Amino acid sequence: MNDAADEQVAKAEAALADTRFTTYWLDSLDVVDDESALQEDTQCDLLVVGGGFCGLWAALQAREQDPDRSVVLIEAHSVANGASGRPAAIMSTSVMHGIDNTERIFPDDVAELERLGRENMDGFRETVERYAIDCDLEWGGEMKVSIGDQGLATVEEDYQLYLKYGHDAVKLDKDAVQAEIHSPIFHGGTWSKQRCGTVHPGKLVRGLKRAALSAGVRLHENTPMLNTRKTAAGIEVNTPAASITARKVLLATNAWAAGHRHISRRVAAIRDRIVVTEPLSDMQMEKIGWRNRQGIYDTRTQLNYMRLTADNRILFGGRLDYFYGNDTDPALDRTAQPFIRLVQSFYRTFPQLADEIRFDYAWSGPIGLTTRMAVHYQKYHDGDMVFAGGYSGFGVTASRFGARVGLAILDQQDIAETRMQFAKTLPNYIPPEPFRWIGAKITMYALDTLDEKGGWRKLWVAMVEKMGFPITL
Ligand SMILES: Cc1cc2nc3c(=O)[nH]c(=O)nc-3n(C[C@H](O)[C@H](O)[C@H](O)COP(=O)(O)OP(=O)(O)OC[C@H]3O[C@@H](n4cnc5c(N)ncnc54)[C@H](O)[C@@H]3O)c2cc1C
Numbered sequence: 192m193n194d195a196a197d198e199q200v201a202k203a204e205a206a207l208a209d210t211r212f213t214t215y216w217l218d219s220l221d222v223v224d225d226e227s228a229l230q231e232d233t234q235c236d237l238l239v240v241g242g243g244f245c246g247l248w249a250a251l252q253a254r255e256q257d258p259d260r261s262v263v264l265i266e267a268h269s270v271a272n273g274a275s276g277r278p279a280a281i282m283s284t285s286v287m288h289g290i291d292n293t294e295r296i297f298p299d300d301v302a303e304l305e306r307l308g309r310e311n312m313d314g315f316r317e318t319v320e321r322y323a324i325d326c327d328l329e330w331g332g333e334m335k336v337s338i339g340d341q342g343l344a345t346v347e348e349d350y351q352l353y354l355k356y357g358h359d360a361v362k363l364d365k366d367a368v369q370a371e372i373h374s375p376i377f378h379g380g381t382w383s384k385q386r387c388g389t390v391h392p393g394k395l396v397r398g399l400k401r402a403a404l405s406a407g408v409r410l411h412e413n414t415p416m417l418n419t420r421k422t423a424a425g426i427e428v429n430t431p432a433a434s435i436t437a438r439k440v441l442l443a444t445n446a447w448a449a450g451h452r453h454i455s456r457r458v459a460a461i462r463d464r465i466v467v468t469e470p471l472s473d474m475q476m477e478k479i480g481w482r483n484r485q486g487i488y489d490t491r492t493q494l495n496y497m498r499l500t501a502d503n504r505i506l507f508g509g510r511l512d513y514f515y516g517n518d519t520d521p522a523l524d525r526t527a528q529p530f531i532r533l534v535q536s537f538y539r540t541f542p543q544l545a546d547e548i549r550f551d552y553a554w555s556g557p558i559g560l561t562t563r564m565a566v567h568y569q570k571y572h573d574g575d576m577v578f579a580g581g582y583s584g585f586g587v588t589a590s591r592f593g594a595r596v597g598l599a600i601l602d603q604q605d606i607a608e609t610r611m612q613f614a615k616t617l618p619n620y621i622p623p624e625p626f627r628w629i630g631a632k633i634t635m636y637a638l639d640t641l642d643e644k645g646g647w648r649k650l651w652v653a654m655v656e657k658m659g660f661p662i663t664l
Pocket residue numbers: 240241242243244245246265266267268269270271272273274275276277278279280281282283414415416417443444445446447448463464465508555556557558580581582583584585586587588589590
């Protein structure tokens with residue numbers, strides 16, 4: 192490393208010196224008591240396993256659809272223990288990880304999936320309002336920004352897709368994008384203004400938990416599912432102290448499903464990282480602009496995303512990693528070292544803050560990754576147990592839709608959604624260990640250096656894309 196690079200690393204280390212390696216979203220909320228763990232054997236019509244967005248939306252919608260259906264939800268730790276307590280929480284209308292990804296995986300269904308996405312977002316908003324969930328909703332829109340001129344073609348493609356599928360989007364040239372957000376590396380952007388923005392995911396999870404309880408869901412935290420078996424009475428799910436016999440089971444265990452012998456063939460537990468600054472002063476806010484408070488993604492190969500929090504911190508994320516055996520909580524991610532490169536990307540994005548900003552929080556979260564990067568459904572026990580998950584990096588609002596369709600599949604409902612390809616087919620296999628770890632490590636290294644060095648990295652990335660992963664979307 193040269194002196195300038197050493198200095199950058201030292202600056203990042205200093206900015207991370209007092210960082211808390213925990214999620215800002217939950218740390219900024221009052222501590223509340225967990226719901227009691229399951230102690231006695233019980234029965235129900237529907238058991239939901241997992242207290243993230245997908246599980247909570249499933250339990251709530253199940254009771255709303257049929258108030259006579261008995262619904263139990265069990266969560267291994269506390270609700271929001273997984274990805275749902277740790278995202279950037281940029282909200283999008285897409286239910287399939289962006290329109291570009293939808294075109295890639297289901298080219299014949301894009302228009303309908305986009306319509307369903309809009310309908311989902313309206314339903315999301317209506318539910319949040321009906322249950323009076325105070326979760327810092329901001330409808331500033333979502334924006335894809337081009338880093339330098341290299342990303343302009345991607346931004347243009349996004350803009351054309353937004354227009355084609357009826358979004359209220361505008362294209363921004365270099366001056367216009369820099370007038371919105373004062374970053375010298377943004378050379379253009381596409382800003383989709385309607386039905387998207389940002390939310391406080393911790394408050395949203397807590398609100399959904401309250402809503403589910405008020406709708407009659409029986410919720411038990413600190414109650415991990417240990418195993419399942421089909422019996423004449425239904426599916427028996429064992430937990431440490433008691434068992435549940437359920438007519439139907441929805442597994443909403445996201446990345447943890449990668450620990451399941453069968454589900455893991457198509458789901459890998461990837462880590463994604465985030466840093467959050469201290470609150471910006473009025474003068475620092477002036478320096479960055481961002482008055483419309485959009486959620487932002489950029490076009491770097493190792494994509495970064497960013498947003499403001501209600502108390503004007505910058506949340507900056509996007510360094511993927513994989514740990515052997517689908518580890519969902521690696522100790523390494525509770526130290527400064529893996530966040531240094533993310534902080535350096537922050538400095539390149541907002542050089543005007545580089546000498547003065549500290550990072551109060553840094554954390555990583557488990558993403559359930561599939562080759563489609565979108566929800567899919569795996570059936571077990573003759574279809575009476577369904578895994579719904581694999582939202583990858585786009586599940587805060589898409590999980591409401593994914594949960595609704597998961598319930599319909601469990602109930603064998605013949606509706607338009609259950610007849611669509613996304614509900615009927617499965618993503619590709621992902622190699623097992625040790626190939627999964629080796630492949631992930633080479634891919635991460637290739638991505639880190641692709642933009643500057645090219646060469647074999649391009650061939651490798653092309654091969655990984657052939658396996659079905661959309662690396663350069
Ligand atoms: C760093 C990061 C940034 C992200 N940014 C965004 C974003 O900006 N926008 C967006 O839309 N999405 C984003 N996402 C994705 C989004 O957070 C997820 O798609 C979504 O939260 C998935 O919800 P889930 O309920 O499927 O999974 P989770 O929230 O992970 O919930 C699964 C739950 O299952 C529980 N569980 C596991 N095993 C068991 C068991 N055996 N018994 C009982 N319970 C069990 C876990 O404890 C966990 O609470 C991001 C994710 C991460 C990690």
